[in-house]
Amino acid sequence: MKQALSALLFLSTGICGHSQVQQGRIVYEQKIDVWRQVKDENTRNMIPQYTTSRFELDFNRDESLFRHLPDEEDIRDKAGDDGDRHFVRVNMGGNTVTYHNYTTQQSIEQRELGPRKYLITDSLQHRDWKLDGETRTIKGYTCHKALGKDGQGAAVVAWYTEDLPTPAGPGPYGGLPGLILELNINDGEIVYTAQDIGTGTEGKDLVRAPTEGKHIGRKEFQKMMDDQMGPAGQGPRIRIIRN
Numbered sequence: 001m002k003q004a005l006s007a008l009l010f011l012s013t014g015i016c017g018h019s020q021v022q023q024g025r026i027v028y029e030q031k032i033d034v035w036r037q038v039k040d041e042n043t044r045n046m047i048p049q050y051t052t053s054r055f056e057l058d059f060n061r062d063e064s065l066f067r068h069l070p071d072e073e074d075i076r077d078k079a080g081d082d083g084d085r086h087f088v089r090v091n092m093g094g095n096t097v098t099y100h101n102y103t104t105q106q107s108i109e110q111r112e113l114g115p116r117k118y119l120i121t122d123s124l125q126h127r128d129w130k131l132d133g134e135t136r137t138i139k140g141y142t143c144h145k146a147l148g149k150d151g152q153g154a155a156v157v158a159w160y161t162e163d164l165p166t167p168a169g170p171g172p173y174g175g176l177p178g179l180i181l182e183l184n185i186n187d188g189e190i191v192y193t194a195q196d197i198g199t200g201t202e203g204k205d206l207v208r209a210p211t212e213g214k215h216i217g218r219k220e221f222q223k224m225m226d227d228q229m230g231p232a233g234q235g236p237r238i239r240i241i242r243n
Contacts, residue, residue, distance in 0.1 A: 023060035023206050024198035028170055030055055036189045057168060058206035064168040065207045066098040099209045100124060102167055110210035117213035118221055125172050138181045139197050146176055154186035
């Protein structure tokens with residue numbers, strides 16, 4: 001769904017009400033239920049059920065840029081001091097930078113594989129959203145519920161706000177009449193929740209398309225991924241590492 005973009009309204013920290021700016025920044029927490037991907041009970045007993053990461057979405061009137069934020073602490077620090085420590089690495093595109101241009105309807109992904117970076121240029125994905133009519137408040141914004149499917153057919157629930165009239169959202173998700181502040185994939189398997197909204201962004205050039213990397217087709221890149229890491233669908237790639 002192609003949406004006309006207008007000046008965005010942002011909630012500034014410590015200030016009630018909305019003020020008009022041209023661009024902004026959202027920080028999301030991504031929470032993954034790792035046990036949904038691990039069926040072996042013994043393996044489950046060695047790892048935490050949930051893993052969390054932070055992602056940042058920068059956007060202006062016409063573009064958005066979504067990327068992973070560095071972890072504040074190494075998950076190995078939480079693994080304990082005994083000799084049988086395990087920790088989990090969940091690859092949900094953590095090193096991927098995703099750029100969307102809503103005027104040209106183009107996306108550019110910067111992906112990493114080994115020491116090299118690659119650029120995948122494609123058209124924006126369009127999803128068949130069903131607007132539910134239900135509303136709730138997230139971070140002071142009235143949000144509307146939309147229902148859709150991911151690439152594997154799993155249910156997706158998005159909460160978007162028309163107070164921020166841009167079709168942006170976490171990762172490849174978007175195309176709604178407002179910014180997505182919460183996204184729930186496959187009944188809680190993966191959840192993105194907005195934590196911070198639009199603080200200190202005025203006057204900065206936030207969004208720039210990635211340019212570093214070798215241009216490659218999506219199918220060719222996926223084949224390289226499968227050759228190095230084994231076949232996978234669009235779900236998380238999970239590595240359990242023992243120290």
